[in-house]
Amino acid sequence: xxxxxxxxxxxxxxxxxxxxxxxxxxxxxxxxxxxxxxxxxxxxxxxxxxxxxxxxxxxxxxxxxxxxxxxxxxxxxxxxxxxxxxxxxxxxxxxxxxxxxxxxxxxxxxxxxxxxxxxxxxxxxxxxxxxxxxxxxxxxxxxxxxxxxxxxxxxxxxxxxxxxxxxxxxxxxxxxxxxxxxxxxxxxxxxxxxxxxx
Amino acid sequence: xxxxxxxxxxxxxxxxxxxxxxxxxxxxxxxxxxxxxxxxxxxxxxxxxxxxxxxxxxxxxxxxxxxxxxxxxxxxxxxxxxxxxxxxxxxxxxxxxxxxxxxxxxxxxxxxxxxxxxxxxxxxxxxxxxxxxxxxxxxxxxxxxxxxxxxxxxxxxxxxxxxxxxxxxxxxxxxxxxxxxxxxxxxxx
Numbered sequence: 046x047x048x049x050x051x052x053x054x055x056x057x058x059x060x061x062x063x064x065x066x067x068x069x070x071x072x073x074x075x076x077x078x079x080x081x082x083x084x085x086x087x088x089x090x091x092x093x094x095x096x097x098x099x100x101x102x103x104x105x106x107x108x109x110x111x112x113x114x115x116x117x118x119x120x121x122x123x124x125x126x127x128x129x130x131x132x133x134x135x136x137x138x139x140x141x142x143x144x145x146x147x148x149x150x151x152x153x154x155x156x157x158x159x160x161x162x163x164x165x166x167x168x169x170x171x172x173x174x175x176x177x178x179x180x181x182x183x184x185x186x187x188x189x190x191x192x193x194x195x196x197x198x199x200x201x202x203x204x205x206x207x208x209x210x211x212x213x214x215x216x217x218x219x220x221x222x223x224x225x226x227x228x229x230x231x232x233x234x235x236x237x238x239x240x241x242x243x
Numbered sequence: 244x245x246x247x248x249x250x251x252x253x254x255x256x257x258x259x260x261x262x263x264x265x266x267x268x269x270x271x272x273x274x275x276x277x278x279x280x281x282x283x284x285x286x287x288x289x290x291x292x293x294x295x296x297x298x299x300x301x302x303x304x305x306x307x308x309x310x311x312x313x314x315x316x317x318x319x320x321x322x323x324x325x326x327x328x329x330x331x332x333x334x335x336x337x338x339x340x341x342x343x344x345x346x347x348x349x350x351x352x353x354x355x356x357x358x359x360x361x362x363x364x365x366x367x368x369x370x371x372x373x374x375x376x377x378x379x380x381x382x383x384x385x386x387x388x389x390x391x392x393x394x395x396x397x398x399x400x401x402x403x404x405x406x407x408x409x410x411x412x413x414x415x416x417x418x419x420x421x422x423x424x425x426x427x428x429x430x431x432x
Contacts, residue, residue, distance in 0.1 A: 142320035142361075145368045175322050229320065233360040 079132055086225040089206055092197030095221055099123075099212040102192045104160065104183040107169045112158065112181050115216070122155040122242050123212040124235070127193060129204040129226055131163045131171035139207070139229050140182075141175045146232065150180075153239040154214070158183055162190045162205055198223060211238050269388030269411070276304060276398050276406040277386045281353075281376045289374040293349060304398055304406055309349040311409070311430035316387065316394040317375070318355050319365040324393045327415050328369035331393075334419050335372050343432045344423065351376065355384040355392060399429055 093100065103113040117123050128139060140159055143150075150157055157180040161168060164186040172182050185192045185205070193199040198206040209230060211220035220238040224230045267277050280301040284290055294308025304312055315331060317324040331350065338344045352375035354362040359377040366375050378384055387396070390413060397410035409429035416422040 138318065138320035141322040141325065144322075145319070145325060146364060149364075176326070229356070231358060231360075232319075232364065233358060236360075 078137060081133060084226050086227065087206060087223055088200040088202070088226075089198050089223070091221065091223060092195065093210075093218055093221070095218050097218055098216050099125075099210065099218050100192075100195045101216075102195065104185055104192060105165060106181040106183050107165055107172060108181065110181075112183055114158075114212070117156060117212075117214075118216045119214055120154075122153060122214055122239065123210075124150070124155055124157045124239070125160060125196075125208075125210040125212065126157060127160050127196075127198050127205045127208040127210075129161070129200070129207055131161060131167050137171075137175075140172070140178060142229075142232060143180065144175060144178050146236075147179045149236055149239070153242055155211075155239055155242075156180065160185050160192065160205070162186055162193060162199075162203065200226075209235060211235075211242070213242055267386040267388055269390055270396055270408050271411050272408055274408040274411070276396075276408055279303070279383045279386055281351075284374050284376075286374075293351070293374065305400060305404060307349055307351075307400070308346075310347045310400060310432065311349075311426055312398045312400065313348065313350045313426065314396040314398065315350065315352045316355055316384065316390055316396070317352050317365070317392050319357050319361040321392045323414070324365075325369070327393050328365075328371065330415065330419065332370065332372060334416075334423060337419050337423050338426075341423065341427075344427055344430075347432055348423075348426055348430055349373070353378050353383055356381050397426055397429055399431075 099114060101113065101115045103111050106112050114123065126140070126143070143157060159178070159180055159182045161182075162185045163171070165184045168182050168184055172178055190199040190203060190205060193205040196208070196210065198208045200206060207224045207226045207228075207230065209220070209222040209224070210218055213219050219242060222230055222234070270277060280303055283295060283300055283302055284293070293302075295302055295306060304314075313334075335350050338348050338350070350373040352362070352371065352373065354365065354375055355378050357365070357377050358379045362375040362377045365371065381389075384390070387394070393415070394413050395410065395416055396408060399407045399409050401407060410425065
């Protein structure tokens with residue numbers, strides 16, 4: 046019976062199939078993307094809530110500096126964009142999209158911080174393929190995924206969720222989207238959340 | 244057990260027969276164009292550029308007033324499409340400045356997996372002068388073999404109402420004058 050259920054599930058998936066890899070189309074990555082297949086949409090439990098103070102952290106960036114969330118308090122709104130891992134589908138398209146809308150972030154006094162659990166050399170090589178990114182890319186590598194775990198977006202396999210946190214100038218979390226890891230979040234939804242801050 | 248299997252097979256048949264699941268092959272030169280529709284653009288400048296008449300909500304490539312249409316499958320999120328955007332704009336400019344090509348060769352973009360908000364962001368960011376259509380659920384993208392981007396497809400509109408693919412290639416098209424010459428030749432100009 047279990048086997049039959051699995052077979053049905055497989056056939057349904059095959060028929061509906063829009064695999065995650067199909068969403069990373071850019072020729073830029075055609076020979077360099079590992080295809081993990083369809084993953085469990087969400088595999089963690091949030092440890093923070095909208096309305097709470099965002100836990101502070103300091104992480105190294107690919108630019109060689111250390112970035113502390115708290116330094117933006119009183120100055121900027123902050124968007125944290127956790128993506129699961131370098132060199133994987135969807136992630137490889139998500140940040141290049143954000144890279145052409147700096148004006149939309151500026152308009153709402155927002156800075157964007159990209160975070161993965163990869164180490165700096167990997168992140169450096171991967172993001173260089175995207176062109177020059179205007180936002181800091183932070184490594185939550187060691188202790189492994191500590192910031193992701195603090196926010197409750199560290200998956201059981203050690204990658205992070207594809208998650209967005211919008212934090213206002215007071216350091217309060219105003220929006221959380223722990224997205225289906227296989228899909229790219231809508232830019233429009235994020236921009237609408239930024240509009241609500243002002 | 245048998246009932247579940249039959250139900251599964253029926254489900255697959257129904258789903259695979261639905262337009263959303265229609266999977267096509269990657270187009271190549273010499274093919275007939277795969278069948279798809281696009282929404283009539285809300286802006287009158289875009290409708291005028293394409294030469295669309297009538298009051299329908301959707302149109303087909305055959306409805307565009309042209310001898311040849313260049314389709315770029317792109318994505319707002321694709322760094323190569325971003326890099327290629329100024330060159331495609333230059334191609335558009337070269338077409339508009341060429342008396343033989345102007346009005347005969349048209350360009351459109353299709354944003355694979357992009358909402359209309361996202362295609363507009365791309366258009367605004369790169370001052371794209373030609374229409375870019377959203378394909379939010381990848382319906383058109385699936386019909387053309389889920390090609391990587393940017394992918395260019397040149398389509399000749401024949402007098403008998405059929406459309407032939409004359410060029411289909413992944414990646415940049417190279418130099419503008421040479422590519423325009425290729426397009427003009429394919430269009431019989």
